Amino acid sequence: MLRYTVRRLLQLVIVVGVLSLLLFAWLRSLPGGPVSALLGERATAASRARLTQELGLDQPIFVQYWKFLTRAASGDFGVSTGVQPGDTASEIFLQRFPATLELSFLAIVIAIAVGIPLGYLAARRRGGWLDNLSIVGSLVGVAVPVFFLAFVLKQVLAVDLGWFPTAGRQEGGLDATRVTGFFVLDGVLTQEWDAAWDAIRHLILPAIALSSIPFSVIFRITRAAVLDVLDEDFIRTAESKGLTTPVIRRRHVLRNAMLPVVTTIGLQTGALLAGAVLTEKVFAFPGIGQALALGFERRDYPVLLLLILCAAGVFVLINMLVDLSYALIDPRIRTAGGAR
C-alpha cells in the first residue's frame, strides 16, 4: 500500500509538471494578452512596450517558464494582473479555493446522497413509476445547461420567493471570524452558529445547480450496477439463505454495485470544476470558477496557471483516493496488488 501511494504521488508530480508546461505555452499562444487587457486596444506602442517589459513578457518563453519554475519553488507564483490586480496569485488562491471546495463538496454530497439511494430504488422497482420518473429527471439533469438551472433556481427561490440569498458567500453585515477560509467550518470552529448557518444558506442553491450533472451520472451508474448485481448468482444464494432484505441490500447488493459508482464519483469531480465556473458566475460566488472566468477575460497568466494546476492536482488526488477505496471494497484487487 505504501509503495502504491508513493508511486501515485510521483505520478501526481509528473502530471502537474507536464501540465504546467503545456498550460504555460498555451496561455501565451492565446490572442490578446495581459497588456491589451490592461491598457485597451488604443494604447500607444511605447506604453505597451513598457508594460510588456515590466511583466517580463518580452523574454523568450523558455526563459519565462524557467523563471516561473524557480519562483514557484519558493512559493512565489507571481502577481495578478487582471482578477485582483496587485494581489499575489497565492493570496487569490487561498481566498478562493476554500470557497469552491466547500461548494463542490456540498454538491457532490448532494449528488451521492440522492443519486445512490434513488438508483437503488429505481433498479429494485424497475419499470415502475419511480424508475421512469428518475430516469426522466436524470436526463433533464444532464441535458439542461448548468448555468440555466442556476439562473432559474436563483430567479425563483432567491429573487421571487426570497427563501435564499441571491449572491456571495456571506451576508455583509455579519462580522464572522476567519480561521480556515472554509466559511461553514469557520462558523462551527468559532461557534458562531449564525455565520455558519448563513454560509450554508448561501451554498445551497449553487450546490444544487452544480450537483445536477454528477447526480444524474451517479444515479444512472448506480441503477445500472444494481440491476447487474441483482442478476448475479450470489444474490440468489443470499436469498436461498433466507436473509432479510436489508441485509441482502447492504451486504450483497450495494457493496458490489459500489465498485463502478466509486470510479464515477472520482471522474465527476473533474466535471464539477467546469460546472463551478458557470454556477459561480450566476451566484456571484467568489470561488475559483469566478476567478477563472475573469482571469481568461483579462488574460491573467499567473492566476490562471496556479488555479488550473491546483484544480488538476486535486482531481488527480481524488482519483488516487478513489483507487485506494476501490482496493478497500474489492478484495480481488487488494490481493492481486499485494502479490506484486
Added chain:
Amino acid sequence: MALLEVRDLRVVFQRKGEVPFTAVDGVDFDVEPGQTVGLVGESGCGKSVTAMSIMGLLPKRGNKVTGSAKFEDTELLTLSDRQMRDRRGRDLAMVFQDPLSSLNPVIPIGLQVTEVLERHRDMSRRKAMVEAADLLDRVGIPDPRRRLDEYPHQLSGGMRQRALIAIALACQPRLLIADEPTTALDVTIQAQILALLAELVRDSGTALIMITHDLGVVAGLCDEVNVLYGGRVVERGGRHDLFQVPRHPYTYGLLQSIPRLDAPKGERLSPIRGSVQDNIPWTSGCAFAPRCPNATDTCVEVTPEMVPDGAGSVRGERLLRCHNPVAQEVPA
C-alpha cells in the same frame, strides 16, 4: 408421511407482450424424510424452475406458479415472503451449479457462512465463527480457521462448492436441493463432491433432491428417480428398476446415449433424435411423441396419464406416462 409433496406444479412465464411459456407443466413427486430423489432430464426440461419454485426463489413478477408443494403439511406456494424467508436456509436449503459466481466476491467466506447462522440460529457473530470453522472442517476444507478470512477467489473450485455445501447445511435443514452441483467442476472433483454430499445427507438424515442431466450421478446417489420431459414427470422408479428396466422410450434413449467403456468396438452412441426445441405442450397427446421411435396415432391424440407400471415394478412401485413403453424382459 412425505416430507415434501409436490402436486400438479405448474410454472408459466409471462412477460408483457409475449406469449406465455410453460416451463413446468404439472409436476408431481414426493420426497420422504432422509430420502435422496433424483430429478433428471435434458437441458430446458424445467428442473431448475421446479426447484426454484419450491424454494420461492423465482422472480416476484413475470411468472405464475400454481399447484401445490407441501412441506411437512405446510403449503409453501402460498406462504408470504416473510414466512418463506424464515424457512429458507433453515428448513430447506439449496446448492447451485456454479460455485464461483454463487459466492459473493467481496466478502470473506466466514461471513458468508455465519450470516445464515446469525439469521436462523440466533447466534452471536463470535459463536457463529466458531461454528463456521467447524462446518468448513466437516465438509473437508483444510485449515478452516484461516479460510474464514479468505475470499472466494482464493479458494479452488472444489473448495468453493464445499463451502457452499457447508452454508446450505449450516442450520441442519430437513431438505437440501442440489441443482447440478458438480457440472461446473473438474471430473475428479465431481466424484469427491458427490461422495461428500452422499455422506453428509446420510449422516444428518437430510433429504436430498438431486437435479442433474447426468444419469451416472443418479445411479450413484439416488434412491428414487424422476425423469422429466417437457416440464412433466414421465417415469418414476427406484434407481435399480429404472436402470435395469427403462420403460419410457425417453428414459431408454437417455440410457442409450451414455458413453460406455464396455461397449463393443465400433458401436456408435445413439442419441435421442430431435431436440427440446421440438417441444410441444402436454395439451393434446404425448409431448415426446415427435421424437419417439415407438409413437403411434394414439400417442399424438391422447395425453398419457401417469399410471403404475406392472412390468417395470421389480423392487418397488413404478409409475409411467406412456402408451407404448419399451418392451423389456423382466429379469428373474
